[in-house]
Amino acid sequence: MNIDEKILKRLESDSAEIDRILATENNGLGSLLKAGLKGAMRPWFILVNVLVLVNFVALIYLAYQFFTQPVDAQIFWGVLALFSFQFHIAAKSWLYNEMNRSSLTREIKRLEVAITELRKSSVTVD
Template identity: 55%
Template sequence: MTIDSKIKKELENDAAEIDKILAQENGGLTSMLASGFKGSMRRWFVLINIVTVIISAALLWCAYQFFTVDSELQTFWGILLIVCLQLQVATKQWLFNEMSRSSLIREIKRVELAVSELEEKQNYKTD
């Protein structure tokens, strides 16, 4: 067995273990979204969700107006449609970044806990 095949085999084993851990811990997008409401930025998270719903309604209204008004007003409603679409993207981006941040903080705290437990075990063994 060559060194390349050994490395490849170890990487595959590590990837399989990581996939098992992620499957157990990660409940998907809905659990990540729910965790955003539990974090330290929950008030902002709620506010941005409300703003996103309002922007969604405005986006639908602008799209309806764009397709139903006379051709001379289509430019106005088209520009408003694009602005609403950009606002929608911006708010969704903030929400996903916040979910990612809270997930990352949870993982860092887990690692800190694991390190402190290992340190206690090491101190216990040396005493």
């Protein structure tokens, strides 16, 4: 068995292991939310989630007021609704970016562990 065959065999076994890990891993929105709650930004993550919920209720109220007020008052309620909607979009974007950052950090840590294990169990090839 030459070096190329050894390398190919090792890569195939590693690939099969990675496929097995990825098949059992749950990458849904729930797992991303849990990952966001485990990081160092947990207090901010919770605070922004609460603000998003409060803002959603306020947005519904502002939209209701916009559609039920006379025409001269609709500008006021419409502008408030637009500002509320913009805040909602910004906060949701921050939340999804934070979940993505947390997930990416977790994956980098997994790679670090895998590399460390490979270094420990590396086979010297003559």
